[in-house]
Structure formats: structure tokens, C-alpha cells
Amino acid sequence: MQILWLGLWLVMAGTAMADQQKHKGYEMPPYTVESVADGVELRRYGPHVVAEVTVTGDRSTAISRGFRALAGYIFGGNEGGEKIAMTVPVAQTPAGGDRWTVQFTMPGAYGVETLPVPRDAAVKLRQVAGDRQAVVTFSGLPQTADMETRAAKLRDWIAARGLTVTAGPHYQFYDAPLTLPWRRRNEVSFSVE
Template sequence: MANTGQAEGTHKGYEMPPYTVDWSDGPRELRSYGPHILAEVRVAGGRSGAIQTGFSLLAGYIFGGNAEGEKIAMTVPVAQSPEADHWVVSFMMPARFTKDTLPAPRDARISFIQAPASRQVVERFSGLPETTDLASRAETLRTWATAQGHDIIAGPHFYFYDAPMTLPWNRRNEVAFTLR
């Protein structure tokens, strides 16, 4: 159990949301995230289809499918969270942008959200997680966090850091909950 301070700012050269690690024990961390901008879409249906559709829409936007035709750097992680009867898929926008300086999306399903500073409990794991595996990991983390006295206010959030061709044991995945 350690206070590990500032987290890395990139993963394999891709910009990540700003955060510090307040506490860690093995794969679990308590993180304090700084504010950042998310481009997100809401997709109905199952998790696998939602992440494919959401990723395609957001990738199209950053690869020049926006009003200015501007290419925007890829960031990590690709985030996915269940919400009622749909999934929210999001990409963090590079820190050099504000909501006012981002190119307008051509697809009305893409919206920009100013994510406020937050505190999250996060557990890192590798592999190719299936929906049932993610649900099990989320429930285990929720149970642990609650037993530790943490007040969960949102989540689970699932974070995926690596390209599809990355070998399963080299993948960085995370499950997280936002705390009060």
C-alpha cells in the first residue's frame, strides 16, 4: 500500500487523462483525475456491438470526419459505461483543446462533455475481457470498495488502452467506479 504520486502522462505514446495515484495495492488504485473533455456517443444494445459502433463513430470524428476535416490525435483509454438501456462510449480529447476549439462533429450523435475532477477506484487487468468477465470484475471491485468504506456515485466504467492486435497478455484494461 503506497502513495505513488503522479501517474504517467501517456500509454505507448498516447495521451491519457491527467491523474495522480493517491493509493495503490497491486492492481488496485485510488486516483484523483483532473478535469478533461470527452467526446462521447450513446449506443443502444449489447456491450460488444456498442463499443464497435461507438468506437467507429468517434474514430471517424478524430480521423477528419468533422466540420473542419481536422485530424485529432488518438488518446487512451477508450471508455465504456453502461447507462440504463444503452452504453456510453467516449474518447478523451487532447488537452490542447477546449470545448470551444474542438471542430464540430458531422454526426449529431457525438457530444462533448467537460468531465470534472473526480476520484476513482480502479483495478487494472490484462486479457480479452468478455461482457460477463467485465461484470464479474466490476462486482468484485464494487464489493471491495464498499467494504473499504468508499461511497460509489457512478460506474462501472471500463477503460481499454490497446489496439485490437495487441496480444491479450500485453493489454491494459481497467474497471473503475467514481467515488464521492
């Protein structure tokens, strides 16, 4: 009987880990949850590869411009015309002034050296080292003012625990624009140590 329970637990644990790495069937960067407190997850992300572009404009304009450039790359805008699977989230981080860096995580099967070269010189491929992030997840339409408020509260939460912000805020979007607001997954996070 103990072997049956152990086997069932291993299957459930494996399923939970596999589910954690996908959102609605789309691959996500690998992470584990270290702790959860006050609605904030401390996550440890593993190394992964991103395609990124830095664009200008307000937050909404920049995410659209960045998404178009990166979608062009994965939908065949690269040497060889290879199609690359879509992943989640689409990430956006302020880069100073009205500049924003928008990222797609590349599927785990690729390394920087094995990805096709982008035709658009603005699209860069980069290996990201693993890091630790404090993350707040929420649903709804990701409005700029709301996200800035969530980022300020998260920064206060981080400071109250004696952690140091090393990058961010990062804004992450997991669902297509036509997804109903209450079914959307959005996140605000900071890299911390």
C-alpha cells in the same frame, strides 16, 4: 553530491509523471494515484474534455459502434475536416438497458470551445470535472462476463472501505484489438467519494 542526487530524483520523478500520462505514446487523461491496496488504485483525475456517443447493443456491439462514430469524428468527420490525435483509453459505461456511452478523451491542448464541431449529431463534446476513481487494471481479452465479475468484486472492495459509488462501472481499453492479450491494458473502475 546531494545536489546531484536531488537533480537525478527530479528527473526520475518528472519522467515517472510524464510516463503516467501516456500509454504506448498515446495521451491519457491526467491523474495521480492516491493509494494502492489489494490491487486497487484510488486515483484522482483532473478535468478533461471527452467526445462521447450513446449507442445500443450488447457491450461488444456497443463498443464497436461507439468507436466507429468517435473515430469518424477525430479522423476528420467534423467541420473543417481537422484530424485530432488518438488518445487512450476508449471508455464505455452502461447508460441503462442496452444503451452504452462510449468516450474518447480529447487531447489536453483542446477545450470544448476549441474543438471542431462534429458532423455526426450523435457525437457530443463535454467537459468532465475531475473525480476520484477506484480502478482495477488487468490484461487479457476483455470479455463481458469477466468484466462484470471484476466490477462486482470492485464494488464490494469499495463498500468494505466505506466509500460511496457515484458512477460506473466504467470499462476502459488502452490497446488496439490486434494487440496480444498479455500485452493489453484494460481497466474496470467506479467513480467514488
